[in-house]
Amino acid sequence: MTTDSKWNDLATRMGSGGIMVAVGILGIWIGGHVFHVLISAVCGAMIWELVRMLQPGQPRLAMRLGIASAVALLIASYLPLGVALPLILAPAFVGIGQMTKRRTRFTTYATATLLAGLGMIALRDDFGVGWMVWLVLVVVVTDVAGYFAGRLIGGPKFWPAVSPKKTWSGTVAGWVGAAAVGLYYATYMGGGVNVIGISIALSMASQLGDIAESAMKRQAGVKDSSALIPGHGGVLDRFDGMLGASLMLLIVEALVDFPPVTA
Incomplete structure (x- = not known):
């Protein structure tokens, strides 16, 4: 691979990534109804892409399930x-009744997506801007550190059969970046030293979410979940890491008194 080919998607990724960051920051800052609608729309788009991959050739079904999921999450x-929980599970049952194949995969991923969305909304509503930004920073820094370390350092591949571009150097760099975010919060946001370990765990979970989506794309025979986001592919391609990290945070919240309320 030449040096130019390593970076030929950087400008496009940065441009569309900048727009996503701006929209995300605005939604997080405003919170309330705006944030609820934003997360519901993102999750609905993810379900739409999921159905398109698992059951190609049925765009109307994908659209119906995507809209139903977004509406269910918004109401919930x-x-x-x-x-709220029965509403979160309802789209999975609708999908079971209407899809003709890969029902188990749809049920698992759709339920995880909507649970993660509900968790993010609760995090912003209950714990304020600071901890929502922390979650986003952990995922973004993991992705950015992995992207640059993987291309600058290279080295052994993490799992080439599923994700050919992922390297161990990029994977570990993501953990280091997340630890740095955790160190900042432990020092300045009152999260305690445990926030460093939790940040690394969320980083790992975000990477697992990315790998799980890559495996699903491999099995579906597609490169990207869609072409909605230039340079990034689809919404699932961009937010699979956030999905994994949010689910991990739900587990953490159930086990320990975290995060603290800072508003």
Whole structure:
């Protein structure tokens, strides 16, 4: 691979990435209804892409399930958790009834996506801007550090059969970057020293989310989940790491008193 070919997608990635960052920051800062709608729309788009990959040739089904998922999550975000959970699971049952193949994969991924979306909304509503930004920073720094380290250092591939571009150098660089984010929060945001370890764990979970999506694309025979985001592919391609990290954070929140309320 030549030096130019290593970086030929950088400008496009940075441009579309900058727009996503701006929209994300605005949504996180405003919070409330705007953030609820933003996360619901993103999750709905992910379900739309998921159905397109698992059941190609049925665009109407993909659109119906994507819209149903977004609406279910949006409504659930305003309800008590006990009432919200059946709504989160409902799209999976709709998909089971309407899809003709790969139902188990759809059910698992769709449920995980909507649970992660509900978790992100709860994180912003309950713990404020600071900790929502922390989650985003961990995922973004993991991705950016991995991208540059993988291209500058290279070395052994992580799992070439599933994700040919991922290297061990990029993987470890993502952990180091996440640790740096955790160190900042431990020092200045009152998160305690445990936030460093939790940040690394979320980084690992985000990488696992990326790998899981790569494996699914391999099995579906597609390069990207869609072409919605120039230089990044689809929404699933861009937010698979956030999906993994958000699910891991839900587990952490259930096990320990974290994160602290800082508003």
